[in-house]
Amino acid sequence: DIRMTQSPSSLSASVGDRITITCRASQDIRNNLAWFQQKPGKAPTSLIYAISSSSSQSGVPSKFSGSGSGTDFTLTISSLQPEDFATYYCQQYSIYPWTFGQGTKVEIK
Amino acid sequence: EVQLLESGGGLAQPGGSLRLSCAASRITFSNYVMSWVRQAPGKGLEWVASISGSGNSTSYVDSVKGRFTISRDNSKNTLYLQMNSLRAEDTAVYYCVLVVIRWGQGTLVTVSS
Numbered sequence: 214d215i216r217m218t219q220s221p222s223s224l225s226a227s228v229g230d231r232i233t234i235t236c237r238a239s240q241d242i243r244n245n246l247a248w249f250q251q252k253p254g255k256a257p258t259s260l261i262y263a264i265s266s267s268s269s270q271s272g273v274p275s276k277f278s279g280s281g282s283g284t285d286f287t288l289t290i291s292s293l294q295p296e297d298f299a300t301y302y303c304q305q306y307s308i309y310p311w312t313f314g315q316g317t318k319v320e321i322k
Numbered sequence: 323e324v325q326l327l328e329s330g331g332g333l334a335q336p337g338g339s340l341r342l343s344c345a346a347s348r349i350t351f352s353n354y355v356m357s358w359v360r361q362a363p364g365k366g367l368e369w370v371a372s373i374s375g376s377g378n379s380t381s382y383v384d385s386v387k388g389r390f391t392i393s394r395d396n397s398k399n400t401l402y403l404q405m406n407s408l409r410a411e412d413t414a415v416y417y418c419v420l421v422v423i424r425w426g427q428g429t430l431v432t433v434s435s
Contacts, residue, residue: 309381314366
């Protein structure tokens with residue numbers, strides 16, 4: 214199975230900060246990576262998929278951007294707002310079984 | 323906007339069965355891979371199973387192989403997950419997911435005696 218490793222597991226940041234979350238795959242997944250946001254008690258929502266093209270879900274603010282291909286990927290939030298404090302997950306959908314990273318919890322400093 | 327609405331969750335005894343459903347609307351359902359993803363209380367996300375648009379191809383995480391069956395009825399725009407031989411570790415919120423694009427609101431499955 215492909216192992217997805219996110220870092221950091223958690224981070225504290227302030228409103229207005231720029232943050233980057235990384236996701237590393239244990240083998241080449243080309244650009245078949247997606248990022249999700251999950252707020253407490255809510256279903257995840259999709260942010261970005263087909264990562265190298267930075268394809269974004271309609272309605273997702275442009276402050277969310279993704280990059281990478283192969284095994285190393287990043288999610289960047291350019292200017293944190295209060296509604297962005299949440300847990301973020303990456304997922305590879307290149308090879309079954311599809312696998313998720315362990316999540317990155319973004320908290321208010 | 324695409325809508326996914328899960329149902330069928332609830333309390334089941336160990337060894338029991340449940341059938342989850344996910345009704346999709348505002349999409350050409352048969353065009354898309356559909357999946358079930360679960361989240362145990364306080365834990366991360368775990369992919370459970372996927373099915374091709376035609377329904378001819380399925381994949382499962384090892385922990386549910388032989389116990390869970392994913393299926394779909396494209397005439398009804400509905401996805402299913404038949405869960406048999408349930409275990410306590412299957413307790414989770416189960417989400418229906420359209421490709422990696424859209425998530426349902428989830429349905430809670432609790433396996434307990």
